Amino acid sequence: MHLKDDAIKVKIPGGFDTIDDLIQAIANGSVLNEAAKYDKKYKEFFYTGEEIYPILKDVRGKIVLLARKKWYYKTKIEKNEVISKLIVQLVDIPDMGSCTIYPVKDQSYLKKCYPHVSDGARALVQDNYNLGQGKWRLVEEFLNHEIPIVYQNTEYSPYSSLTNSFYEPTNTTVFTIDLMNIQGAANLQGINC
Numbered sequence: 123m124h125l126k127d128d129a130i131k132v133k134i135p136g137g138f139d140t141i142d143d144l145i146q147a148i149a150n151g152s153v154l155n156e157a158a159k160y161d162k163k164y165k166e167f168f169y170t171g172e173e174i175y176p177i178l179k180d181v182r183g184k185i186v187l188l189a190r191k192k193w194y195y196k197t198k199i200e201k202n203e204v205i206s207k208l209i210v211q212l213v214d215i216p217d218m219g220s221c222t223i224y225p226v227k228d229q230s231y232l233k234k235c236y237p238h239v240s241d242g243a244r245a246l247v248q249d250n251y252n253l254g255q256g257k258w259r260l261v262e263e264f265l266n267h268e269i270p271i272v273y274q275n276t277e278y279s280p281y282s283s284l285t286n287s288f289y290e291p292t293n294t295t296v297f298t299i300d301l302m303n304i305q306g307a308a309n310l311q312g313i314n315c
Contacts, residue, residue, distance in 0.1 A: 142194075149195030149209050152187070174211045175244070175297050188213050188299070213240075213299070218249045224256030237264055239273035239284070246271060246288040246298045 138144040155164035169176060169184040176186070189210035197205045221235035237248040248264050250257065263269045267289045270277045278284050288298050 145193045145209060146195050148193075152185075153209060154195070154197075169211075174213060175295070177294065186211060213245055213247075213297070218247070219252045221250045221253050222255075224250070224253055224260045233272055233277055235260060236269055236277065237271050239271055239288075243273060243284070244296050246296065248299070 138147065151164075153165050153168045153170050157164050159167075167183070167185055169181045169186045171180055173180070187210045189212060192212060193209045194206040195209045197207050199205070218234070218238060221231075224232075224235045226232060235250055235253065237246050239246050248261065250260060253260065260269070267280055267285070270279055271285050271288070272278070273284060287293055288296050
């Protein structure tokens with residue numbers, strides 16, 4: 123789950139006084155939540171390890187919280203000192219909001235739509251959150267390894283060794299993220315959220 127704060131309004135009726143209050147509420151409802159659900163504590167459904175690229179056995183059946191910046195929550199107070207911990211795994215996710223239509227004939231424009239490599243060539247990200255027309259096609263082509271990727275502003279073919287490294291199932295040094303805006307996806311299907 124990707125947490126973003128680019129449009130959070132905390133000073134609204136029923137809202138929170140600060141971003142820190144909001145982050146604490148997210149922690150209280152997730153990684154600190156002691157309530158039981160399905161014979162397991164709710165907090166056990168969340169990955170709380172330190173590894174940004176955890177192995178599958180550590181995250182199987184768990185929600186991994188990701189963010190572009192540090193979100194800390196208070197875990198406890200010891201000897202008048204607040205102990206804080208990151209609620210998220212930090213990942214360098216590039217901003218990809220400038221792609222609004224896919225596909226198009228303009229190659230320079232298409233480059234904005236292709237998945238981007240970040241985090242020192244360890245993470246491949248598709249996060250075209252403003253893309254309306256063609257979203258499903260882009261996601262399908264991304265998952266089927268049919269489109270180029272972009273790293274350090276250079277386009278790599280679907281058959282390059284860099285691109286292939288993200289589709290190799292035994293490669294444990296990389297991370298592929300396909301972020302799909304649930305509200306945007308519902309709107310594409312004619313559902314109001």
